[in-house]
Amino acid sequence: MTDSRKNAEGYADPTPYLAERNIETERRQQGRRSKYAGERFENMISAACDYYRGENIADIEKTPEPMRPLKPYGDRRRGQYIAVFVKKAQNDYKGILNGGRCIAFEAKHTDAEKIESSAVTERQADLLENYEKMGASCFVLVSFKFEQFFRIPWSVWRDMKEIYGNKHLKRSEISEYEIGLNYLGVLEFLKKTKGGNANA
Template identity: 55%
Template sequence: MASNNPRKNAEGYNDPTPYEAEKRIRAQLQGKRARAAGGHFEAMISASCDYYLSRDIAKIEKTPEPMKPLGAKNRQGHFMACYTKQAQPDYGGTMKGGRSIYFEAKHTDDNRIEQRRLTAEQADDLEAHHKLGAITFVLVSFGLRAFYRVPWPVWRDMAETYGRKYIKQEELKTYEVPAVAGYIKLLENLPPETITIGRIGEDELNRIRQVLDDSPGILLPGEGAAP
């Protein structure tokens, strides 16, 4: 039986106004588009990881979503679960030569990307890996058309560098990486990294020099600088 209240529907719930209904539908469509774009972005990264693994350049894997079981398994072996808060970066692995690599992947259809897209836990984890010497960055997709490898220190110090907690796409040109044939060259032209060394013996220093010869792109303090 229909409700006598014009603001109520047949079930007795409030009917949304035309504006509210349109806003709700628009939000649902935007959510579907965002999920589809995120899935495509993830597929491109997976293709990139497969590409680098097939060429013995790096082994990078997506971090599994942590789940918490909400009950026991049924007879078919199924169980209810929910996703818990993720602290680890989206992707992690090892470069040829032993260097660790960790990064977050974020997609936007806007012309800017906000720092708050990373949770505090994700930021803390990237910072911890960065301090230990890992290659760390945020891989940003703008409309699935342009991709940028933003070094973690640049993302972390966004407010100090840009005076605000977001970066515009045109400000990221330095960090753009190409995308071809369905994959992103996210390891293209990685910048030199620095390792800090205390007092070590001559044998150990020679061993490190040999590692540097085999893995160019690592700079020792005091070496490679002008005299």
Template identity: 50%
Template sequence: MAKISKYNHEGYKDLTPYEALKRVKDPRRQIQGAQAKVVGQYFEEMIDAACRYYEDQQIAVIEKTPEPMRPIKSLGGGKFVAHYEKQAQPDYKGTLANGRAIVFEAKHTSADKIEQSRLTEEQCERLQKYSELGAIAFILVSVDLQNFYRVPWTVWRDMKEIYGHKHMTIEELEPFKIKATGGIIRFLEGVEK
């Protein structure tokens, strides 16, 4: 019986149909991923615009927390290969005009609920520590980039006890709804004084 080679006549590995199928990327997932990235960037731009507005009004200085990455190889032209040194911190940190610290995580969803598990353990630990020291800590939730909610950290942390499940529905988010006017999410309305 002739031996079957695992390599084709050009010397490349000859994949089984199953191996070949595993390498094919699901176009639906690629599209969903690309859409999520665009929505996330737009949400971040809206938050950044609000941060500039609050700074211009001398209400607060709030900045995006840089990702804790460490470059490991230069690719030239300002590009590099990097890895995360530790889990991400909350997205934004700053100080109100009265000196009080503010820290929050931003999360977007297009679903009819948002899961508590969307925050990493590190983000939860940091929000808890800031909250214990008296900072204003919350999760800024966007639903379809049309409705926005400022969920206090303690409500997010205790949602299982409060709502009986580890997610919040649109109805449960409603008491935390905030305005967005002129392209600016008014996430400090009511807490800036």
């Protein structure tokens, strides 16, 4: 077996080893940044859900991931367990609007200039499609770098290739679906979009 710290001639050369280690470190850091951004966006949405519940506009909650604990991990008093997912992913948020209409949506954050269609998994897409066929209000809530936010109707997300010619969306293409923050700093994802599209 060759030593990854030596070059092809066998001389000491840590460059490939260091490069590989740097790539792995960068991957871990990117994963942490993505997790933090996702949690921050979810916190914004949860605050909006609390606001809408308090105003009797809607009752929407984050869908918990179905997990089965396998065994305790660390300090049992803190409720930490090693667990596995027992079902395929569900939609991020589900609930009901005042008046009885169901609502289901995905929340996606990106630090890029475009968001890919594949950000919504096949399973999530199937669920949104089924909910919409049954009359639910379905959409994808997107954050671009926490600078702009968009509520994209499920039918537009699903058909983006036919509508925009690509399997991704750029901010400039979807300005009619932009939403903002109210005077309290609450993400107004149930208000009419700039293009005049109502949520329900």
